[in-house]
Amino acid sequence: MKLISVIVPIYNVVNEVERCVQSILGSTYKNLEIILVDDGSNDGSSELCDRLLKKDYRIKVIHQENKGLAAARLKGFLESRGGVLSFIDSDDYIDQSMYEEMLKSLEEQNADIVFCDYNSITKNNIVKNAFAESDIKLDRERALKFLADDSLKSFMWNKLYKREVLQEEDFYIGRTMEDLLCMHHIFYRCKSIVYCKGGFYNYVRRASSIMGTKNSIYLYWRAWVERLEWYKNYCPEHYASCLNRVVRVGLTYFEEKNLNMEASDYIQNFFKLNLKDILRNKKLNLHKKLKVLFYINKK
Structure with a gap:
C-alpha cells in the first residue's frame, strides 16, 4: 500500500x-x-x-x-x-x-x-x-x-x-x-x-478567511493576471480563455462598493493596454466588452 x-x-x-x-x-x-x-x-x-x-x-x-x-x-x-x-x-x-x-x-x-x-x-x-x-x-x-x-x-x-x-x-x-x-x-x-x-x-467558508475580505477580489484578479502572462508564453492556445477569466474578475471588482483607487486604476490600465485583445476575444460577449469600455472611461 x-x-x-x-x-x-x-x-x-x-x-x-x-x-x-x-x-x-x-x-x-x-x-x-x-x-x-x-x-x-x-x-x-x-x-x-x-x-x-x-x-x-x-x-x-x-x-x-x-x-x-x-x-x-x-x-x-x-x-x-x-x-x-x-x-x-x-x-x-x-x-x-x-x-x-x-x-x-x-x-x-x-x-x-x-x-x-x-x-x-x-x-x-x-x-x-x-x-x-x-x-x-x-x-x-x-x-x-x-x-x-x-x-x-x-x-x-x-x-x-x-x-x-x-x-x-x-x-x-x-x-x-x-x-x-x-x-x-x-x-x-x-x-x-x-x-x-x-x-x-x-x-x-469562513468570513475571516482571505476570500472573505474586501480586498480579496483584487488580489484574486492580480493572481489571474500573473497566470495570464504564463499562458501567453507557454500555452498560447488557451490565452483567450484565460483573458476571458481575467476580464470577468476585473469587472466583478468594479461592481463592488468602496473601491480602492489604486487598485481601480491598475485594472483600468490593464483594460486599456489589452483592449484590442479584449474586443477581439470571441469568448467574451458584447455585454462584457461594453462594460470594459464603460469602466475604462469611468472616473
Missing part, C-alpha cells in the same frame, strides 16, 4: 482543527502519514495539536514561527515521506472514502494528479460543486484548457499528487492566492490528470 502524506497547515483554528484531524483519522485508507504544521498559533491550536499527537501513531506535529500558509505547506512537504501527497486546510474536513477512491483512480489510470468534487459549506448553506457527470482522464493540454477558464479549480486541497510533480518553488511564500499562482506550473509537468467523481472534500 502506498503511503499518503497528508499535510495540514494550522493557524488559530482551535475550534475546527479536531474535526479536520478526526475526519482524516476516520479514512478507510489507513496507510497515512498525517503532518500537522502549527504555524505559530496563539489561540490554543498549538497545544491541541500536541494532544492530538497522542491519539494516533500516524500523526506528526511540527511547530514553527508564523510564516503563512505556503511556508507551512512547504515545511510539511519537505518533512513528508509519502510517494503521494494531500494538502488539507485545517478548518475543512474530508469524507472517509476520499483517499481510498482517489488513490484507486490515480493508480488505475496511471495519472500524476487526481482531483475530486467538493462541497462549499457556509453557516446556512451547502453547495455541491461537481466538475462532470462521470470520471474523466485528461491529458496535460485538456487539463490546462479547463484550468484557463476556471472550470477546473486550482485548489490544492481537493487533489492527490504524485510526489515527483511537486517542487519547492510551487509554494509561494509570502503571497496570497497561492493555489492560483502554482497550479498551472504543476499541471504543466503532468502527463495526465484524472477526475474522480464524488464530493469527498468539504470546504468550510
Whole structure:
C-alpha cells in the first residue's frame, strides 16, 4: 500500500482543527502519514495539536514561527515521506472514502494528479460543486484548457499528487492566492490528470478567511493576471480563455462598493493596454466588452 502524506497547515483554528484531524483519522485508507504544521498559533491550536499527537501513531506535529500558509505547506512537504501527497486546510474536513477512491483512480489510470468534487459549506448553506457527470482522464493540454477558464479549480486541497510533480518553488511564500499562482506550473509537468467523481472534500467558508475580505477580489484578479502572462508564453492556445477569466474578475471588482483607487486604476490600465485583445476575444460577449469600455472611461 502506498503511503499518503497528508499535510495540514494550522493557524488559530482551535475550534475546527479536531474535526479536520478526526475526519482524516476516520479514512478507510489507513496507510497515512498525517503532518500537522502549527504555524505559530496563539489561540490554543498549538497545544491541541500536541494532544492530538497522542491519539494516533500516524500523526506528526511540527511547530514553527508564523510564516503563512505556503511556508507551512512547504515545511510539511519537505518533512513528508509519502510517494503521494494531500494538502488539507485545517478548518475543512474530508469524507472517509476520499483517499481510498482517489488513490484507486490515480493508480488505475496511471495519472500524476487526481482531483475530486467538493462541497462549499457556509453557516446556512451547502453547495455541491461537481466538475462532470462521470470520471474523466485528461491529458496535460485538456487539463490546462479547463484550468484557463476556471472550470477546473486550482485548489490544492481537493487533489492527490504524485510526489515527483511537486517542487519547492510551487509554494509561494509570502503571497496570497497561492493555489492560483502554482497550479498551472504543476499541471504543466503532468502527463495526465484524472477526475474522480464524488464530493469527498468539504470546504468550510469562513468570513475571516482571505476570500472573505474586501480586498480579496483584487488580489484574486492580480493572481489571474500573473497566470495570464504564463499562458501567453507557454500555452498560447488557451490565452483567450484565460483573458476571458481575467476580464470577468476585473469587472466583478468594479461592481463592488468602496473601491480602492489604486487598485481601480491598475485594472483600468490593464483594460486599456489589452483592449484590442479584449474586443477581439470571441469568448467574451458584447455585454462584457461594453462594460470594459464603460469602466475604462469611468472616473
